[in-house]
Amino acid sequence: xxxxxxxxxxxxxxxxxxxxxxxxxxxxxxxxxxxxxxxxxxxxxxxxxxxxxxxxxxxxxxxxxxxxxxxxxxxxxxxxxxxxxxxxxxxxxxxxxxxxxxxxxxxxxxxxxxxxxxxxxxxxxxxxxxxxxxxxxxxxxxxxxxxxxxxxxxxxxxxxxxxxxxxxxxxxxxxxxxxxxxxxxxxxxxxxxxxxxxxxxxxxxxxxxxxxxxxxxxxxxxxxxxxxxxxxxxxxxxxxxxxxxxxxxxxxxxx
Numbered sequence: 190x191x192x193x194x195x196x197x198x199x200x201x202x203x204x205x206x207x208x209x210x211x212x213x214x215x216x217x218x219x220x221x222x223x224x225x226x227x228x229x230x231x232x233x234x235x236x237x238x239x240x241x242x243x244x245x246x247x248x249x250x251x252x253x254x255x256x257x258x259x260x261x262x263x264x265x266x267x268x269x270x271x272x273x274x275x276x277x278x279x280x281x282x283x284x285x286x287x288x289x290x291x292x293x294x295x296x297x298x299x300x301x302x303x304x305x306x307x308x309x310x311x312x313x314x315x316x317x318x319x320x321x322x323x324x325x326x327x328x329x330x331x332x333x334x335x336x337x338x339x340x341x342x343x344x345x346x347x348x349x350x351x352x353x354x355x356x357x358x359x360x361x362x363x364x365x366x367x368x369x370x371x372x373x374x375x376x377x378x379x380x381x382x383x384x385x386x387x388x389x390x391x392x393x394x395x396x397x398x399x400x401x402x403x404x405x406x407x408x409x410x411x412x413x414x415x416x417x418x419x420x421x422x423x424x425x426x427x428x429x430x431x432x433x434x435x436x437x438x439x440x441x442x443x444x
Contacts, residue, residue: 199424
């Protein structure tokens with residue numbers, strides 16, 4: 190299919206203090222000058238969401254990195270989708286492999302969080318991906334399809350959301366799948382999304398994440414069905430993140 194404007198989203202993970210907002214100011218200034226055609230988003234730690242939303246202006250969407258499925262209650266340390274929305278977020282990352290593995294999050298929990306995000310007016314970015322063991326066993330497509338079918342609630346149909354394919358073994362390791370492997374999984378993700386939610390998701394962006402850098406962004410973003418990128422460490426510095434955004438500008442439209 191032909192992709193529309195791509196979404197380049199940065200996940201700051203547990204990085205960033207108030208001084209880091211200088212990078213956001215630099216990014217905002219550069220984007221105002223470059224006028225990119227892709228969507229740009231940053232997902233900082235919760236302590237920076239409100240300040241970053243003010244610093245980013247209209248050119249950068251701001252998101253959270255997780256939310257609680259419940260709307261409120263005795264959940265010390267957790268943050269609801271409504272709290273993120275109130276702080277200025279419009280997006281939220283859900284089901285990242287670091288949450289699935291480190292916090293034992295299941296597909297069912299991710300789906301519940303997605304429903305909570307929608308109810309609060311946030312657009313979920315739902316992450317899926319296989320481990321190295323699963324990849325080597327030839328089960329990558331099977332695993333990702335299963336995650337799509339169980340992590341995407343039916344309430345997503347007709348709503349604004351994205352899916353991010355992140356091979357777990359490529360996150361922060363410097364390893365990257367071949368372009369052919371990326372295309373294979375992205376096509377499988379698209380097919381599973383359509384099976385789950387119908388043809389209305391034919392243009393929903395599928396982001397690639399996993400060691401995306403300025404020097405490989407353009408070729409990855411030109412792969413069929415890659416509708417953007419979920420970027421980790423390279424989103425912490427405006428210069429690096431801009432290099433990836435420029436890659437989206439030059440990746441063209443492929444079928």
